[in-house]
Amino acid sequence: MGRGKVELKRIENPTSRQVTFSKRRNGLLKKAYELSVLCDAEVGLLIFSPTGKSYHFGSHDMDGTIARYKREVGLSISNERGLRQTQVGRNEIEDMKRTLESLEERDKHFSGEDISMLGMRELKQLERQIRIGVERIRSKKRRMISEHINWLKRKHKLLKEENIHLQKQVKMHEPQESGSTGNSNPILLDPEADEMVG
Structure with missing residues (x-):
């Protein structure tokens, strides 16, 4: 019984892709060798892996085979x-x-x-990366909240100081007759209150 037909498309799993590359590369190199021996052919085979590593087979001098190929297809040195x-x-x-x-x-x-x-190894690595990412996000969030709280505290302090300053100004400009009317309560300004209390 023959092998099933393999659908020709990029293998998504990196491990499976590497295994398939290694097996098929070796098969291709073997076929190139057999062709050169059986048919006395000048064969040159050059393969670059996805990581950039090169593999080659030359039945004769590889440089000579490449130079011959260039002559055959009309490639000159100037456009090399x-x-x-x-x-x-x-x-x-x-x-x-x-x-x-x-x-x-x-x-x-x-x-x-x-x-x-x-696989289990990739899933554990993915889980670890996600956990590290979540911790970084939480850390950034905590830092931002802390900075915002500090900004609100500074703003509150400034408003408090401004309120005290305004109260002093009101006291300074208070008419002298207010003491004679029997109203001894000072006017207080609260930035959070809607109206002045007399």
């Missing part, structure tokens, strides 16, 4: 620099795509999505 820059640009774009995919995947994990493929 441009091709190299283009390749560097492509590599940077690919790196950014992988970084973006990794961040999007991580973001989903933090919100509890797509975690069915994660």
Whole structure:
């Protein structure tokens, strides 16, 4: 009985993706070797892993094979620099795509999505990261509340001082006759009261 058909799409689980890469890379290198021996073909195979590590097989001198390939497709030395820059640009774009995919995947994990493929180790690591994140948020929240309370205390103190100052000014400008009318109560200004008490 033959193997089932594998759907060709990017493997989401990093561990499974790495295992598949290693197995298929070895298979590809073996096939390249067999082709060169069985058919006396000049074979050059170059593989770059997602982490940027390179693997290659050359049945002959690899530099010679690459130079021959360039001659065959009409690549001159003058445009080699441009091709190299283009390749560097492509590599940077690919790196950014992988970084973006990794961040999007991580973001989903933090919100509890797509975690069915994660193992116990990954789940524990995710839980630890979330716990650290929550503690940082709580710490920031406590600091902000404390700063706000201190600001309110300073404001209260300033208002209290202003109230005392206003009371002194009212006493200074109080008419002298108020003593003769029998009203000896001073006028108090309370910033939290709606009206003056006489």
